[in-house]
Amino acid sequence: MKKRIFNYLIPALLGVLVTTSCGEDKSSGEAQAQAQQAQKLPVISIPQQTLTGYSSYPASIEGIVNSGVRAKIQGYISNVLVDEGAKVRKGQALFKLETQSLSQDANAARANVNAAQVEVDKLKPLVDKGIISNVQLETAKAQLEQAKSNYESIAANISYATVKSPVDGYVGAIPYREGALVGPTDTTPLTTVADIEQVYAFFSMNESEYLNFIQKTEGATLQEKIENFPEVTLVLANGKEYEQKGKIQTVTAQVDRTTGTVSFRAIFDNPNQLITNGNSGTLKIPIEYKDVPVVPLNSTFEQQGKI
Incomplete structure (x- = not known):
């Protein structure tokens, strides 16, 4: 008889335990849901603004005047009158050639x-x-x-034996020294004199970039569009921005069949002669993006390295 009663009690107790456990789980879940519903989160309206981005292009630098100096007659250099890097004036003597036989x-x-x-x-x-x-x-x-x-x-x-600077500027490398035989047919000039009061920055765009850039610029003709091009920024080789802003002056308006690019030329003032022939850099063109939704950074979160 006791055995039969015990058999009846076990299922009953198990039922009570299961019911109690389910009830507790249900109550706990409902409490968490209510807590989440009760939590208040900040809400903001996302404004639309005009933002400025940049497109960057490798650029090479040259002086606005870059004149090779050559001998007009054949002869031996008797004297080099300037040093590399010297600032010279137009008409200043740079080299003297031997003139004994000419005399x-x-x-x-x-x-x-x-x-x-x-x-x-x-x-x-x-x-x-x-x-x-x-x-x-x-x-x-x-x-x-x-x-x-x-x-x-x-x-x-005899007068040509005194080789003079054709322009105002700075003397470049001098590959020939006293005793060297030079003449008008030499492929390498005696030196180069560059006017770097202003400098050119040459860069290029591929065909797609060129079309996008031209189509976004106001103007009925290419010349009008060039006049409306925005000012550009030059980033120097050390990563610092050049203090003078530049202006795009010319566009070839022809796609090079070999490279598939269109060439541009921008001009920069260079009052301190900081940059010169042979410098390189990166030219940045500003691009405006209008009516862009702006989400505050503190309203974002990062997951696996992505925002």
Whole structure:
């Protein structure tokens, strides 16, 4: 009899325990749900603003004038009158070429001029008296003019022996020194003089970038669009922004078939000559994005390295 009662009690007790456990779980879940519903979170309206981004392009720098200096005559350098990096003025002497042989030629040419002049002076009275024909005098005059021309040519070559700067600017590398034989056919110039009061920044865009940029710029013609291009920024090789803003001046408006790019040229003032020929950098063009929703950074969260 006791055994039968015990068998009845066990299922009953288990039922009570299960019911109690389920009730507790249900109550706990409802409490958590109510707590979550009761939690208040801040709500903001997301404003729309005009933001500025940048497109960046590698750029190479050159002075607005970059003039190669070459010898107009062949000769040996007798003196280098400036040093690399020196600031020079237009017409300033940079090199002297040996002129000894030219001076000898000039003396001989001058003697020929004198002799031809004597011949003309001798024939004039003879023609006036009818002793000789005028043809002989005209021939002598022609020989005099030829002698003068030869002398003037040699004298000009002597003046070319002083090689002068063609522009105001700064002297570049000087590959030739005293004793070097130089001439007008040399492929390498004696030096280069660059005017870097202003500098050009050359850069390029691919065809797609070019079309997007042109289409977004106001203007009916390409020239009008160029005038409306925004000011650009130059980031130097050390990562710092150049203090002077630049302006895009020219666009080739032709796609290079080899590279698939369109070339641009921007100009920058360079009052302190901080940048010069051969510098490189990155040119940044501002791009406006209008009516962009702006979400505060503190309203975002990061998950697995992504916002």
